[in-house]
Amino acid sequence: MSTLPTTTEASGPTGSAGPGGPTGAADPSRSTGPGNPAGSPTAPPPGVPAHLRAAVDAAKERVAALHAELPRWELVVWTAGNVSERVRAAEGPGGADGRGDLLVIKPSGLSYDDITPESMVVCDLDGNLVEGDRAPSSDTAAHAYVYRHMPEVGGVVHTHSTYATAWAARAEPVPCVLTMMADEFGGDIPVGPFALIGDDSIGRGIVETLRESRSPAVLMRNHGPFTIGKDARSAVKAAVMCEEVARTVHVSRQLGDPTRIEQSDVDSLYTRYQHVYGQPPAR
């Protein structure tokens, strides 16, 4: 079974051996999908539990399509950046505590032009490969850590968008000087700690920083933005907005000192945008 680099947190019930066990023995309650042909010389990943098959396939469609939004909004170059979405197992066995949840993410290093629903990989929330025939994104451990520690989060995005990353390189929060920032971020966009890629460090930094903030975006120092949302689309939107306001505030800085918005006004703008803006829910 493929696993991500070592995590610094004890594995949960699904552990490194995964639900299928170390031999990957066939389990009729799991569907292995096209990435795990029968008779593979290496132990195949355990496969998606049958009761999550439809939800995982729908998430693969969404996540593949949302990856195309990253180059479309000029948030990434080459293969940098990734989108994931949580598949909740709440309705199935072992789902109540979120431990049975899965995440769908792109394989590492795959060109955006080659991303399809079928190429997406599925991991558990310890980062173990559950379905797919490619190595998951190198940021999977960070995404998985966020899902384990922020149960309300359903989508995570990472980009290296130019202006947001420039603020991250300077380790300076983007100050809340625009109504759009108050709306979407509820204040400054905070900076998270420097963290090496490959274990839980990035995820830990994201969670520690965002728990102290209303912002769905954190600028990981010397790295770039990570964003969260109730689903992958919301996290992509936060990544687009993060880059837009990072660029506008940078331009404003070239002209002089931008003026902060009063906290009481930030609060009322945030409340209006989060609860009133747009169309009322369909009846």
Ligand SMILES: O=C(CO)[C@@H](O)[C@H](O)COP(=O)(O)O
């Ligand atoms: O931040 C990094 C590397 O600094 C990564 O996000 C890569 O830029 C994309 O990695 P894959 O998702 O292709 O593994």
